[in-house]
Amino acid sequence: MKLDIIPVTSFQQNCSLVWDEKDKSAAIIDPGGEAPKLIKRIEELGLNPKMILLTHGHLDHVGAAIKLKTHFNCEILGPAQADEYWFQMLPQQSRQFGLFEAEAFLPDRWLNREGEVIQLGELGFEVLHLPGHTPGHVGFIDHVHHIAFTGDVLFNQSIGRTDFPGGNHEDLMRSIKDKLFTLPDDTIVIAGHGPYTTVGQEKMHNPYVHG
Template sequence: MKIKLFEFSPLVVNTYVLSDETGECVVIDPACLHPDEKEMLFSYIVSNNLRVKHLLNTHLHFDHILGNNFVASQFGVKPEAHAADEPLLKDIPNQLKMFGIYAPNLSVPPIGKYLKENDIVSFGNQELHVFHIPGHSPGSIIFYHKATHSAFVGDVLFNGSIGRTDFAEGNYNQLIEGIKNKLFVLPDETIVYPGHGPATTIGNEKKYNPFVGSES
């Protein structure tokens, strides 16, 4: 499986395009806001002759869905996310205002398919297993690719940190419990691809993460 990383928007969100030899792909958390960012994502997909099978959202905070409408309209797919985050879509204008992001014409399509714990997202010859780990948001989910031990975790876990829990509906204890019981049981060599910042590994975070690691 090939993993392409883009960093989009003033909040530097990690957008991932996963593809394989069949030419099918998924887009995780499209955060492209400006025209040049949209063109960058579009050109990569088209120039590599990729067919977008799924538009996946780890959660529905505004910064992770800035490009949802663009991807949905360009490639004929609908956003897929956890139902518990759906109320966040009504609060997008307030979220933008809170972070000083000017996007007056931002259009956010509704969830097209609900994902839940133990679902499997298939594309090409690949399978992504869905884990529901609330705490950063009620519907935060991660996508685990068992064949390569790769986990796309959104804002659940970072390199040396964890997702914020001071937003509305955040829950610190719930997040910590989910990380320990669902992520930290994965193999230590599992690569963690977060929603912001550099990748890390489960083993590294188990040992050194100041919030959930053994040395915390």
């Protein structure tokens, strides 16, 4: 598995490119904006994007999804349908976030079935439901390479906000403690913002998940 992380927009949201080395089939995870920059990088790497995966419906995670879908002719998968209102509210989100203009859209398919494995060449990503930051938030877990793409649930030394409409702190803590923290300690967590971390490191040192 190969991975490239490209921070986009003033929110420095981590867009991840993951690909299978053999056939260069790629997934674009959370393309939050700056479509031209992402397209340039994808073309430099010679990748063949097969899908766009979204962890949740916040503008800073989905802002370039439609442009990339159109450019590469690939499907948008996820999050779970409980985030539908965030997609419908994209125009309002662009005003609230002070980001670029965004039109409402819907993914090609909601990832409502937890445990579904999304295949990308020889790679597989299990869909985990991780509500709390948003109700339909999902994570994509590669159990073979011990890598988890978890959006705005768990950060290096921090956790996702739950003060947006539909946020729920108890759900978020359950997503972290009952789901992410059951993954092996050496699992690398690619967070939606900031540096990556590991499950073991956050179990030991994250000040928000103790007590």
